[in-house]
Amino acid sequence: LREHEEFTKVKNIATIELGRYEIETWYFSPFPPEYNDSLKLYFCEFCLNFMKCKEQLQRHMRKCDLKHPPGDEIYRSGTLSMFEVDGKKNKVYGQNLCYLAKLFLDHKTLYYDVDLFLFYILCECDDRGCHMVGYFSKEKHSEESYNLACILTLPPYQRKGYGKFLIAFSYELSKKEGKVGTPERPLSDLGLLSYRGYWTRVLLDILKKHKGNISIKELSDMTAIKAEDILNTLQSLELIQYRKGQHVICADPKVLDRHLKAAGRGGLEVDVSKLIWTPYK
Numbered sequence: 454l455r456e457h458e459e460f461t462k463v464k465n466i467a468t469i470e471l472g473r474y475e476i477e478t479w480y481f482s483p484f485p486p487e488y489n490d491s492l493k494l495y496f497c498e499f500c501l502n503f504m505k506c507k508e509q510l511q512r513h514m515r516k517c518d519l520k521h522p523p524g525d526e527i528y529r530s531g532t533l534s535m536f537e538v539d540g541k542k543n544k545v546y547g548q549n550l551c552y553l554a555k556l557f558l559d560h561k562t563l564y565y566d567v568d569l570f571l572f573y574i575l576c577e578c579d580d581r582g583c584h585m586v587g588y589f590s591k592e593k594h595s596e597e598s599y600n601l602a603c604i605l606t607l608p609p610y611q612r613k614g615y616g617k618f619l620i621a622f623s624y625e626l627s628k629k630e631g632k633v634g635t636p637e638r639p640l641s642d643l644g645l646l647s648y649r650g651y652w653t654r655v656l657l658d659i660l661k662k663h664k665g666n667i668s669i670k671e672l673s674d675m676t677a678i679k680a681e682d683i684l685n686t687l688q689s690l691e692l693i694q695y696r697k698g699q700h701v702i703c704a705d706p707k708v709l710d711r712h713l714k715a716a717g718r719g720g721l722e723v724d725v726s727k728l729i730w731t732p733y734k
């Protein structure tokens with residue numbers, strides 16, 4: 454699959470149909486060769502099987518009995534749900550999701566050994582079912598303390614706060630594991646913007662409330678954000694001074710307020726009391 458990708462980096466599929474949306478694609482994705490002569494692919498929005506024509510999809514929809522992603526619902530708040538899908542138990546779903554995601558992810562080399570990953574699928578639910586909004590993937594075991602491998606909000610849902618919700622969710626899982634985490638590199642431009650936004654808001658909120666000195670280590674313990682990401686974020690906000698060989702946080706209230714005003718919207722909140730989850734063993 455990797456070889457195939459390397460040699461044919463021309464964008465193949467131009468649009469996809471998914472649920473009630475027709476979506477223009479952004480990048481090449483290495484679909485199996487028999488799909489490469491079609492400009493448009495039709496996805497079942499629940500099992501993510503893809504087809505070359507509408508009639509095939511309609512036939513599929515009559516017999517597909519899924520109304521939500523396969524796997525466990527681990528979070529529900531209002532109409533928002535999160536499902537955890539184990540790539541080993543749902544291989545085809547995991548692979549379909551990777552093909553779909555690659556259409557919007559440029560520089561990521563997706564590996565299709567989905568066995569090693571868990572997929573967290575964010576859905577908006579109504580009486581017709583749970584409709585995928587976006588997702589992130591996470592290695593079951595990461596030596597580099599990655600808590601997120603790939604993140605995607607489907608284009609019709611972008612810029613509404615779902616990305617920050619997914620990022621916040623990934624850190625909530627890390628907190629439950631008692632570990633710090635960081636996203637896999639490289640980040641895309643949009644990925645970096647979203648992470649910078651998330652880190653900035655979380656750190657500023659704490660610094661604003663906290664009285665007295667606080668260290669980067671303490672911030673990291675509270676947020677599950679890796680110390681390096683905290684240092685970089687605070688440095689870019691010019692809240693770090695280097696004194697006697699040490700990084701010191703200088704949180705002048707006026708400066709904090711100025712940054713908070715510029716930090717934009719907070720995104721959708723994760724209500725931790727509605728997360729029912731135990732770490733993967």
Ligand code: ACO
Nearest residue numbers: 603604605606611612613614616617641643644647717718
């Ligand atoms: N232009 C400028 N800023 C943007 C844009 C944009 N088009 N989109 C997001 N941002 C920034 C903004 O700062 C925004 O916060 P704000 O609205 O308060 O200003 C912040 O990112 C997050 O916005 P959200 O609405 O929470 O995020 P969204 O749901 O749009 O998802 C994501 C962000 C997942 C990065 C999305 O753009 C996406 O799926 N992109 C394609 C795939 C991708 O690049 N994924 C990241 C790869 S890196 C990795 O996977 C580890």
Ligand code: ZN
Nearest residue numbers: 497499500517
């Ligand atoms: Zn289906």
